[in-house]
Amino acid sequence: MAWGTGVWATGAWAQTAWPERPVRVIVPFPASGATDLVARVITQRVAQDLGQQMVVENRPGAGGTRGATEAARARADGYTLLLTTSSTHAISPHLVPRLAYDAGQDFTPVAHLADAPSVLLVTPSLPVQSMAELIAYGKAHPGQLNYASSGNGTIVHLNGAAFAAQAGMEMTHVPYKGTALAIPDLVSGQVHLLFDALPTGMPHVRSGRLRALAVTSPKRSALAPELPTLAESGLPGYSSVTWFGLYLPAGAAPALVERIHKAFAQAMQAPDVLAHLAKLGLEPAAPTTPAQFAAMVQADSERWAGVIRQYRITPE
Incomplete structure (x- = not known):
């Protein structure tokens, strides 16, 4: 993966200033579920690499939207992250009336981590x-x-x-x-x-x-x-995976996003992390930039919006 020197030159503070204290990682699903297991495997490696604690906090409820809402309202200082799936950012926005967050506006995409095919x-x-x-x-x-x-x-x-x-x-x-x-x-x-x-x-x-x-x-x-x-x-173009991704609240500084992106991308290359993900039936995502991750999520969201409209799918 290529890392832009310009971002690092203008954001040198982010390399040394983050993380200075434990980082909270919100998982909007129950403990021991797939997302929780993914979060604990990856953040354990990130914590080891950075020498700072990463605390996974499960905030389940309302199909993941409760925890996502909490993350959206946090400060964008790098000490609250959201590790979530397509459920909260590509599906729920089209299913849940009066959703308390805007998936496209209230978060800063950081990294596409893994995919779970069916x-x-x-x-x-x-x-x-x-x-x-x-x-x-x-x-x-x-x-x-x-x-x-x-x-x-x-x-x-x-x-x-x-x-x-x-x-x-x-x-x-x-x-x-x-x-x-x-x-x-x-x-x-x-x-x-x-x-x-x-x-x-x-x-x-x-x-x-x-x-x-x-x-x-x-x-x-x-x-x-x-x-x-x-x-x-026989179904050209059919593609569907549950993706796992990392977000910051909206407004995060670009240099901070790059710093966190790099930390998680490095963890995703560790053999022990890859072995654990394979046991969970997950495939590591291809290296992408935060912008490419955002584009993938947008395309996934538009696809599911069409299916939900066509079949008049509701949560009940």
């Missing part, structure tokens, strides 16, 4: 072995297929809706309170499809209980390299 699972009783066969079957049986999700408005729900729209299939959404609760019904054939996280979905595939057809990421996943992407399986 896998398209189908019940073994469905007579399909590939994406092409699934799409053909769905078109031949309009309205007869259904897909499970972890709840209304979740990324799992949106993945299914986006898939149905692009494939030209008419399917029924069946929400559950978590994908784990949907698995028994998927195995028995009461529901037909589910977009699940790779680490939780693939054990059911390898045991023979379910069938995997493709992954949602733009390229094949190292966790299941034998599976094609949806994009190469």
Whole structure:
């Protein structure tokens, strides 16, 4: 990654002034969840590199928007960071009425850290072995297929809706309170499809209980390299991951943003961090600038806004 010398020359203070005390990292989701685990793995390495404590604080509630709101209202001095996902910045702004923050205006993007692709699972009783066969079957049986999700408005729900729209299939959404609760019904054939996280979905595939057809990421996943992407399986351009990213409150000085960006980018290159992320089913994001991260989030937000409008998706 190239780092601009001009920023460093004008912001030399940021190299020495930050961090002078412990840094609070808000995670807007519960402890032991994926975002919390990602935060603790990465910030532990950052703290080690910087010689300063990074304190992860879980602020769950309202689909992550409660913690994001708290972060947005903090001072932009580098001592409150938000480590979050696409849920708070690309999905909730289009789902939650009267959201207490503006995802585009109330934060300073810092770093795109990692991505979590999903896998398209189908019940073994469905007579399909590939994406092409699934799409053909769905078109031949309009309205007869259904897909499970972890709840209304979740990324799992949106993945299914986006898939149905692009494939030209008419399917029924069946929400559950978590994908784990949907698995028994998927195995028995009461529901037909589910977009699940790779680490939780693939054990059911390898045991023979379910069938995997493709992954949602733009390229094949190292966790299941034998599976094609949806994009190469008849849905050109289909790409969906849950991204994990770092933000400061709005108004942060550019030199401070660059300083924190560099610290986290360095941590993301550590072998122990990469190994931990792989165990969680995550792929490190390609090196990007804060501006490139912001552009990616904007494109992701616009995509989900279209899906939410088309299917009139609500949180309830």
